Amino acid sequence: MQKQIKETLARLTSKGGKSKGSKYRREKRDMVSVRQQQELEQQEIDKQTIKVTEFVSASELATMMNVSPTEVIEVCMNLGLMVSINQRLDAETMALVADEFGYKVEFVSVELQEAIKQDEDSPADLVHRSPIVTVMGHVDHGKTSLLDYIRHTNVIAGEAGGITQHIGAYNVEVKEGKHITFLDTPGHEAFTAMRARGAKITDVAIIVVAADDNIMPQTVEAINHASAAGVPIVFAINKVDKPGANPEKIKEGLANMNYLVEDWGGKYQSQEISAKMGTNIDKLLDKVLLEAELLDLKANPKKKATGTVVESTLDKGRGYTATVLVHAGTLKQGDIMIAGTNFGHVKAMFNERGNRITEAGPSMPVQVIGLNGAPQAGDYFNIMESDREAKEITNKREQLQRMQGLRTQKHITLDEIGRRIAIGNFQELNIIVKGDVDGSIEALSDSLIKLSTPMIQVNVIHKAVGQISESDILLAAASNAIVIGFQVRPSMGARKLAEKEEIDIRLYSIIYSAINEIKDAMEGMLSPELKEEIVGSTEVLEVFKITKVGTVAGCIVREGKVVRNNKVRLIRDGIVVYTGELESLKRFKDDAKEVLNGFECGLNIKNFNDIKVGDIVESFTEVEVKRKL
Numbered sequence: 001m002q003k004q005i006k007e008t009l010a011r012l013t014s015k016g017g018k019s020k021g022s023k024y025r026r027e028k029r030d031m032v033s034v035r036q037q038q039e040l041e042q043q044e045i046d047k048q049t050i051k052v053t054e055f056v057s058a059s060e061l062a063t064m065m066n067v068s069p070t071e072v073i074e075v076c077m078n079l080g081l082m083v084s085i086n087q088r089l090d091a092e093t094m095a096l097v098a099d100e101f102g103y104k105v106e107f108v109s110v111e112l113q114e115a116i117k118q119d120e121d122s123p124a125d126l127v128h129r130s131p132i133v134t135v136m137g138h139v140d141h142g143k144t145s146l147l148d149y150i151r152h153t154n155v156i157a158g159e160a161g162g163i164t165q166h167i168g169a170y171n172v173e174v175k176e177g178k179h180i181t182f183l184d185t186p187g188h189e190a191f192t193a194m195r196a197r198g199a200k201i202t203d204v205a206i207i208v209v210a211a212d213d214n215i216m217p218q219t220v221e222a223i224n225h226a227s228a229a230g231v232p233i234v235f236a237i238n239k240v241d242k243p244g245a246n247p248e249k250i251k252e253g254l255a256n257m258n259y260l261v262e263d264w265g266g267k268y269q270s271q272e273i274s275a276k277m278g279t280n281i282d283k284l285l286d287k288v289l290l291e292a293e294l295l296d297l298k299a300n301p302k303k304k305a306t307g308t309v310v311e312s313t314l315d316k317g318r319g320y321t322a323t324v325l326v327h328a329g330t331l332k333q334g335d336i337m338i339a340g341t342n343f344g345h346v347k348a349m350f351n352e353r354g355n356r357i358t359e360a361g362p363s364m365p366v367q368v369i370g371l372n373g374a375p376q377a378g379d380y381f382n383i384m385e386s387d388r389e390a391k392e393i394t395n396k397r398e399q400l401q402r403m404q405g406l407r408t409q410k411h412i413t414l415d416e417i418g419r420r421i422a423i424g425n426f427q428e429l430n431i432i433v434k435g436d437v438d439g440s441i442e443a444l445s446d447s448l449i450k451l452s453t454p455m456i457q458v459n460v461i462h463k464a465v466g467q468i469s470e471s472d473i474l475l476a477a478a479s480n481a482i483v484i485g486f487q488v489r490p491s492m493g494a495r496k497l498a499e500k501e502e503i504d505i506r507l508y509s510i511i512y513s514a515i516n517e518i519k520d521a522m523e524g525m526l527s528p529e530l531k532e533e534i535v536g537s538t539e540v541l542e543v544f545k546i547t548k549v550g551t552v553a554g555c556i557v558r559e560g561k562v563v564r565n566n567k568v569r570l571i572r573d574g575i576v577v578y579t580g581e582l583e584s585l586k587r588f589k590d591d592a593k594e595v596l597n598g599f600e601c602g603l604n605i606k607n608f609n610d611i612k613v614g615d616i617v618e619s620f621t622e623v624e625v626k627r628k629l
Contacts (some may be wrong), residue, residue: 238273
């Protein structure tokens with residue numbers, strides 16, 4: 001319609017009798033202006049389009065849309081999703097959140113996914129697979145003890161500080177040859193991102209609640225994660241053998257959250273158990289298998305393997321190892337695997353007991369050796385035909401990741417400089433995090449970023465799996481950062497370079513210690529507050545005018561004491577008239593350092609003579625108080 005109007009207007013406004021050349025030039029000018037108009041329109045559309053790779057964290061998405069991360073988290077909560085600042089969002093969530101702020105999301109890695117050819121499943125090839133069960137719940141409620149009893153091993157003994165800090169994956173044979181794959185996710189609040197991932201790759205969730213405790217915040221969070229992922233939930237009410245146990249109170253708490261258990265006429269299965277004694281654990285497993293049967297889980301073991309990376313670590317003797325969970329197909333030794341931006345030949349595979357195996361079918365967790373780096377927890381893995389194909393795809397992915405990194409770097413704006421000047425004493429703490437396991441690094445980075453306050457901003461400028469290398473120290477020197485090693489140590493070269501460059505390397509094995517120490521360091525960075533302490537007050541009884549000296553007040557100390565070197569303020573009818581210092585303080589004819597309660601004294605105030613009878617002279621000191629976050 002608009003095109004026709006333009007053409008008609010052009011015909012009406014065109015002057016007759018012009019040469020062919022001028023007509024041609026006018027048409028050319030019109031074409032250029034139309035093209036410029038279209039380019040401008042396209043730029044406007046592009047401004048509202050965010051190009052993202054498959055995974056982007058909540059804070060990175062906020063940076064791209066130029067909003068604060070809290071606003072993004074608020075939108076996610078309104079959608080019923082519990083997310084943390086560092087948690088990577090899935091495609092659907094990103095699209096919904098961006099839409100709220102008037103942006104469109106374009107996934108640049110979609111064509112890469114399409115480049116990986118997936119084998120079609122024929123119904124004849126599908127066979128039953130064992131269910132993948134995630135054990136979730138609050139810290140110290142007995143998740144690992146429950147798995148210990150099922151596996152007849154002791155995992156707790158090997159964990160630092162007695163808390164689980166990694167996702168463990170175990171395949172357990174229950175009865176009649178049936179298998180269940182268990183994922184043990186950590187319960188400490190810092191591991192929100194890891195727990196969310198646990199819920200995403202799972203079929204059934206067991207939520208462990210201690211009968212002698214209440215429903216804790218992490219329990220609520222775990223339930224929300226499982227519900228958001230649409231996973232069937234089985235409640236395991238643990239520690240029923242303890243004297244103060246009250247399972248009914250827990251069921252009541254669940255009912256208040258709209259989770260009615262079957263005993264109370266609801267649809268959620270629950271079982272009272274004791275992980276230590278092994279009471280009713282067989283019944284709990286029966287209920288899990290029943291939920292799995294209802295889901296009718298099937299997979300094709302004949303095709304190339306696909307699945308998810310549960311965890312990745314740098315092993316001292318083996319190099320990069322990744323714990324992967326096979327969803328479909330069979331993973332064989334010698335396969336060319338690609339996971340995220342990493343690829344390699346599967347040199348060796350181990351089950352959770354450390355025994356070497358040559359192939360792994362659907363729902364099997366295995367440790368894989370042979371990748372050229374540590375993939376991120378939550379990355380999907382695929383099997384490729386050739387090295388060349390794998391290299392091409394990983395190179396493209398790396399390029400996309402670099403572009404993503406550039407887009408999500410927040411450059412300082414004039415508004416931000418203005419805000420910092422307004423605050424006054426603004427400080428930044430740059431941190432580099434290196435660890436042995438991807439999930440722990442993400443959790444630790446998440447917790448450290450959360451420590452940020454309006455006065456001190458914590459920036460995690462780099463995080464990766466592996467030992468602390470020389471390049472980390474150089475980055476720390478360039479960006480004035482401190483290096484945190486979680487369960488890893490610096491190399492000899494890095495240690496020497498750190499001493500030379502005077503870079504602070506902090507090594508931890510328990511997440512709480514790292515968070516508390518950084519918090520203390522931040523409190524040390526805050527400039528101390530000056531707090532006034534009133535030492536004493538005196539009343540002016542008589543005033544003397546003395547030449548060359550000024551006004552001298554004859555006073556009596558009513559409260560506390562007056563100290564010669566302290567600051568004073570003069571108060572008249574409850575209003576502060578002057579604040580300054582004492583010129584002199586005398587008792588009779590002698591100079592005095594201090595005059596105590598009930599004694600008389602003479603004093604005069606430096607550069608102030610307007611003293612009247614009945615004034616109160618207050619003596620005070622300024623004390624520096626260490627500020628708290």
